[in-house]
Amino acid sequence: MRISITHWMRQKVVYTIELNKRQQKIIEIVKDNGPITGEQIADQLDLTRATLRPDLAILTMAGYLDARPRVGYFYTGKTGSQLLTEKIKKIKVAEFTSMPVVVQDSATVYEAICTMFLEDVGTLFIINKNGHLAGVASRKDLLRASMGKQEINSIPINIIMTRMPNITYCFKEDFLLDIAHILIRKQIDCLPVVKRSEDESGFDVVGRITKTNITKAFVELAHDELL
Numbered sequence: 001m002r003i004s005i006t007h008w009m010r011q012k013v014v015y016t017i018e019l020n021k022r023q024q025k026i027i028e029i030v031k032d033n034g035p036i037t038g039e040q041i042a043d044q045l046d047l048t049r050a051t052l053r054p055d056l057a058i059l060t061m062a063g064y065l066d067a068r069p070r071v072g073y074f075y076t077g078k079t080g081s082q083l084l085t086e087k088i089k090k091i092k093v094a095e096f097t098s099m100p101v102v103v104q105d106s107a108t109v110y111e112a113i114c115t116m117f118l119e120d121v122g123t124l125f126i127i128n129k130n131g132h133l134a135g136v137a138s139r140k141d142l143l144r145a146s147m148g149k150q151e152i153n154s155i156p157i158n159i160i161m162t163r164m165p166n167i168t169y170c171f172k173e174d175f176l177l178d179i180a181h182i183l184i185r186k187q188i189d190c191l192p193v194v195k196r197s198e199d200e201s202g203f204d205v206v207g208r209i210t211k212t213n214i215t216k217a218f219v220e221l222a223h224d225e226l227l
């Protein structure tokens with residue numbers, strides 16, 4: 001069985017899920033005869049129930065089959081692409097977030113550039129003296145600041161950053177697919193992952209989601225044997 005998924009993040013990518021011959025046969029048997037017990041499936045294939053157990057586990061976990069106690073296996077009717085879509089929609093930000101890199105709003109543009117190189121990130125989050133999210137500085141923000149006549153050693157980062165309330169942020173519980181849509185729509189590379197501060201006066205930065213994290217999620221899905 002070969003299932004193609006297209007149109008992932010506007011680019012055409014073909015993703016394939018291969019079920020082995022025996023697993024395909026099991027699906028056919030359950031489709032035609034379900035609900036059917038593991039024993040009955042094993043009889044039809046001339047195999048023992050024990051031999052079949054890993055295949056049934058895979059097909060159940062992957063969502064092709066469902067099992068009801070004392071009833072047996074039945075076909076869920078979901079195609080590989082439906083199952084993959086369901087899985088993608090369930091991924092949360094928390095599963096793929098990276099460590100945030102923050103600088104104080106009193107830092108200079110020069111210091112911010114040094115931090116960006118040292119920490120090897122493309123976006124910095126700026127925090128105020130309470131430690132709350134105050135701004136975002138991207139590579140081009142820093143490049144732009146460096147092209148002016150002003151001395152980068154003396155310009156504070158908070159002059160050139162994109163500031164609250166114009167920051168787009170997300171929470172650990174958000175769905176990664178929604179964040180992917182936001183990055184595309186707003187044409188930005190990165191979102192801070194935040195949590196409301198205890199005194200509720202601002203947001204603490206607890207993570208970072210970039211296009212790279214989303215690419216990693218995509219690759220991980222492709223390597224996930226159970227879909």
Ligand code: ADP
Nearest residue numbers: 136138139140162166167168187188189190191
């Ligand atoms: P670059 O500017 O290096 O291409 P981005 O596309 O991420 O990087 O940033 C574009 C602009 O959007 C920059 O001015 C940046 O400050 C701002 N920006 C980046 N991330 C965010 C965000 N999460 N919320 C609001 N503005 C952002």
